[in-house]
Amino acid sequence: MQKGLVIRSTGSWYEIRNTDGHIFQGRLKGKFKLKGLKVTNPIAVGDWVLFEVEDEAENTAVISDISPRKNYIIRQSVHKTAHGHILAANLDQAVMLATLAMPRTSLGFIDRFLVSAESFRIPTTIVFNKVDILNDEGLEYQQEIMDLYQRIGYKCLSTSATEGEGVDAFRQLLDHKVTLLSGHSGVGKSSLVNAIAPELNLRTNEVSSFANKGVHTTTFAEMFELAPDTYIIDTPGIKELGLMDTSKEEVSHYFPEMRDRLNQCRFHNCLHFNEPGCAIKEAVAEGEIAESRYMSYLSMIEGGDNRR
DSSP states (O other): EEEEEEEEEEESSSEETTSOOOOOEEESOOOOOOOTBBBBBBOOOOEEEEEEETTTTTTTTEEEEEEOOOOOOOOOOOSSSSEEEEEEOOOOOOEEEESSSSSBBBBHHHHHHHHHHHHHTTOEEEEEGGGGGGGGGHHHHHHEEEEEEHTTTEEEEEOOOTTTTTTHHHHHHHHHHHEEEEETSSSSSHHHHHOOOOOOOOOOOOOOOTTTBBOOOOSSSSEEEEEEEEEEEOOOOSOOOOOSSSSSHGGGSSSSSHHHTTTSSSSSSOOOSSTTTTTTHHHHTTTOOOOOHHHHHHHHHTTOOTTT
C-alpha cells in the first residue's frame, strides 16, 4: 500500500503522485461514499489517498482509502440536485480571481465564494485582474470595491497579466502555500499563472466579445507545483456557486462584519430580514455594512440566483 497526493481529477480517473514523485493513474475500488457527505466526486484534487499499484507497466493503481481532510471548498453540483461538488481539499488559502469588465464578476458571486471559504476558515484573497482594460471611471470603481472588502478584512490585489502589473505581488502571495485559484471563465486565471510560471504554458482563450463571457480552458481541476512547497490548484471556470451544508441561521456567521454584531440583535435567532431590534439592519442603514453585502446575504438565505 502506498500513500499519494491527488494532483488531477478527470471524473472517474485520478492522477496520483506518490512520495517518490512517481505519477499513477488511479481509480476507485468499487463504490466509495464519504460518510454524511453527498458529493458527485468523492475524491478531489489535494486529497491524500492510499492506493495499490494495479499494473506497473501501465502505471495504473486502485485507490482504497482517503486520508481525513483538514478542509475543502464545495459548491452545489450543476448536474445532480442535493449533491455537492468538491473543488479542492487540504488548502492553505484560496484566491478569488475577479474582473470588473470582460467579463464582469458580480459582487454576489464574490460574496458566495467568500462565504464558502469562511465556512471552513480558509483565508481568501480577492485578485482583480485585467486592470489594464479599465478606464478612469472603472479604476475608481475598482478601488471602491477593493476598499469595501479590505475594510472587512479581506486582502485585495490589482493585477494585469498582460502588462505585468501586480504579478510579483501575486507570486509572493502563493509562496509556500497550497492555493486554490477560482473564478468565472475568462477572468484570466491561466494568463496570470503563465505570467509567473511560463513553463506551465497553460492554455488560454479570448473572451467572446459577443456574449462578454469567458470560454472554458480548464476542463478538470489540476494541481501544479510552482516551487518547493508552493502549489496552485487550477479549477474550471465556475458559472454558479450554490452554497452547500449551510443553514439560513448560519449564513450570517460567515460574513465577518455581521459576525461581529450577532450578539447585539434583540433575538438570538434573528435572520436579519424583518425582525425588530436587528443590529445588522441598523448597521446597513447607517452605512457600516455595505448594502451590496447585505443584498448578497439576503440572496443566500432566500436561495436566490447563484450567479448574482
